[in-house]
Amino acid sequence: MNIIETVDLSHVYGANTPFERVAVDNISLSVKDGELLGIIGHTGSGKSTFIQMLNGLLKPTSGKILLNGADIWEKPKEIMKVRFKVGMVFQYPEYQLFEETVFKDIAFGPKNMGLGEEEIKERVLQAADFVELKYELLEKSPFELSGGEKRRAAIAGVLAMDPDVLILDEPTAGLDPMGREILLTQIMSYHKKRKNTVIFVSHSMEDIARIADRVLVINDGKAVMLDTAQNVFSRPDELEKIGLRVPQITKIITGLKKRGYNLPDGVLTVEEGFDAIMRLFKSKGVGVCSEM
Amino acid sequence: MLRDVTIGQYFPGSSVLHRMDPRAKIVLLLPIIVFIFITKNYFAVALTTLFVFVLMLISGVPVKMYFKSLKMIIFIVLFTSVINLFYGRGEPLVQLGFIKITEAGINNSVFVAIRIITLIIASSMLTFTTSPTELTDALERLFKPLKVFHIQPNEIAMMITIALRFVPTLVEETDKIMNAQKARGADMESGGLIQRVKALVPVLIPLFVSAFRRAYDLAMAMECRCYRGGEGRTKMKVLKMSSLDFFAILIVFLLCIGVISCNVFLPAAVR
Numbered sequence: 001m002n003i004i005e006t007v008d009l010s011h012v013y014g015a016n017t018p019f020e021r022v023a024v025d026n027i028s029l030s031v032k033d034g035e036l037l038g039i040i041g042h043t044g045s046g047k048s049t050f051i052q053m054l055n056g057l058l059k060p061t062s063g064k065i066l067l068n069g070a071d072i073w074e075k076p077k078e079i080m081k082v083r084f085k086v087g088m089v090f091q092y093p094e095y096q097l098f099e100e101t102v103f104k105d106i107a108f109g110p111k112n113m114g115l116g117e118e119e120i121k122e123r124v125l126q127a128a129d130f131v132e133l134k135y136e137l138l139e140k141s142p143f144e145l146s147g148g149e150k151r152r153a154a155i156a157g158v159l160a161m162d163p164d165v166l167i168l169d170e171p172t173a174g175l176d177p178m179g180r181e182i183l184l185t186q187i188m189s190y191h192k193k194r195k196n197t198v199i200f201v202s203h204s205m206e207d208i209a210r211i212a213d214r215v216l217v218i219n220d221g222k223a224v225m226l227d228t229a230q231n232v233f234s235r236p237d238e239l240e241k242i243g244l245r246v247p248q249i250t251k252i253i254t255g256l257k258k259r260g261y262n263l264p265d266g267v268l269t270v271e272e273g274f275d276a277i278m279r280l281f282k283s284k285g286v287g288v289c290s291e292m
Numbered sequence: 293m294l295r296d297v298t299i300g301q302y303f304p305g306s307s308v309l310h311r312m313d314p315r316a317k318i319v320l321l322l323p324i325i326v327f328i329f330i331t332k333n334y335f336a337v338a339l340t341t342l343f344v345f346v347l348m349l350i351s352g353v354p355v356k357m358y359f360k361s362l363k364m365i366i367f368i369v370l371f372t373s374v375i376n377l378f379y380g381r382g383e384p385l386v387q388l389g390f391i392k393i394t395e396a397g398i399n400n401s402v403f404v405a406i407r408i409i410t411l412i413i414a415s416s417m418l419t420f421t422t423s424p425t426e427l428t429d430a431l432e433r434l435f436k437p438l439k440v441f442h443i444q445p446n447e448i449a450m451m452i453t454i455a456l457r458f459v460p461t462l463v464e465e466t467d468k469i470m471n472a473q474k475a476r477g478a479d480m481e482s483g484g485l486i487q488r489v490k491a492l493v494p495v496l497i498p499l500f501v502s503a504f505r506r507a508y509d510l511a512m513a514m515e516c517r518c519y520r521g522g523e524g525r526t527k528m529k530v531l532k533m534s535s536l537d538f539f540a541i542l543i544v545f546l547l548c549i550g551v552i553s554c555n556v557f558l559p560a561a562v563r
Binding site: 018052055057080083084087088090093095096097098108109112113143157158161 | 354465468469471472473474475476477478479493494497498501502
């Protein structure tokens with residue numbers, strides 16, 4: 001079943017002024033329930049505009065967004081309900097923290113939903129669990145936390161609304177490799193446990209390759225590719241033309257293949273690449289003693 | 293929503309007004325404003341209004357932008373002009389209890405409305421046709437005599453530049469934070485006044501935090517580049533008065549003479 005569908009979705013900034021610019025140009029897309037969709041695109045390609053339309057923060061200039069089959073702009077007064085169902089984590093979400101304590105900040109969303117105190121508490125603790133935020137941090141001021149903790153607290157603020165669709169805009173930007181790894185794992189385990197839909201926007205091809213079921217490539221406001229990660233990353237020339245690239249490991253393996261080594265197609269992660277090369281060594285009878 | 297604020301925006305162009313020396317523009321704006329306000333009869337008002345409208349048309353800035361900046365103050369215009377309607381001496385034309393409307397009152401309210409509108413158009417014209425850098429350069433030069441009072445014009449200029457530089461950044465930041473809070477269900481569009489003010493807290497706190505962070509970062513960056521107050525620095529673009537500016541001075545001078553002679557030789561409509 002499709003949870004979100006867009007039909008010929010377009011957005012034009014500053015329509016009818018000299019500054020008119022088409023940010024999103026006729027994108028039609030269906031996102032299946034429980035899918036993990038990755039979105040990649042160059043800076044300014046329109047991906048941020050696109051995702052902001054999905055939860056009703058921006059009104060499309062033309063086209064429709066269907067959530068569970070119903071047009072979200074049919075009743076503009078109830079757009080808030082859409083925002084609770086489609087949770088959005090913006091870039092650098094830590095800059096939105098404002099409450100006295102982390103607990104209160106995470107509770108901001110559930111409170112706006114009008115939930116009871118008991119349920120709010122339960123949801124805050126659950127969200128804190130998902131992002132592995134220690135309970136003793138909940139009573140601290142959000143401004144006392146470290147950068148990575150702030151980021152996780154802010155993400156918990158959206159998770160606490162328990163959205164059916166979770167949109168993350170470059171959640172790993174500006175984190176160190178360790179923080180990146182932790183966050184990615186948490187997102188994947190959240191997705192596995194809750195079985196809800198996740199839309200993940202990133203500049204990092206490695207991240208996308210690792211977690212996405214399908215990948216949408218946006219260029220100049222248009223959807224240029226929509227396919228499985230393997231298929232998208234098997235078209236490196238086209239990607240490079242629009243300023244994107246394939247994951248490094250994919251590049252290495254395809255490079256080796258071109259030189260005549262018998263390696264499989266569609267290798268996306270370092271682990272897969274490692275296994276493939278080890279198998280090749282074994283088949284050639286080369287003894288390697290290594291661990292990874 | 294915040295993008296609709298047009299007062300203080302700059303529209304690049306190459307009109308006569310764009311090419312004028314910013315110092316001349318600032319200095320000439322003062323007599324124009326003064327003479328807009330001392331008009332005493334409809335001939336004088338017609339003269340100043342015509343003057344401002346002609347300038348508006350040759351400024352090369354879309355007329356729509358001027359109306360946009362007027363939209364922000366339409367309430368003030370209406371309010372003052374309605375108040376003025378009831379404060380006129382003389383024979384009442386209409387009398388409703390203690391409220392009376394006289395001919396002088398009607399004149400007053402029309403004058404006030406026209407004066408404020410032309411004033412806003414004239415001053416938006418300055419910012420529409422002068423880039424912020426030009427503006428601060430000119431102010432720095434114009435403030436130079438204040439050195440006698442130990443006021444450092446170059447420091448003031450730096451502060452103005454920084455403030456102007458951060459306006460768009462903060463507008464963008466506000467937009468972002470508002471969106472983030474809206475995504476968490478913050479309601480900023482409905483409710484009474486108190487509710488709306490309360491709804492601003494989740495926006496203002498992060499905004500202040502980030503403004504302070506930016507300020508510290510900027511101070512650090514300036515110190516790293518050995519900024520010591522910038523006294524005696526030379527300019528990349530040296531301001532120069534051209535024949536265009538002297539011509540402008542002449543025109544404004546003629547306008548002043550025109551307004552004064554209208555005031556003196558023709559009957560006054562308002563006090």
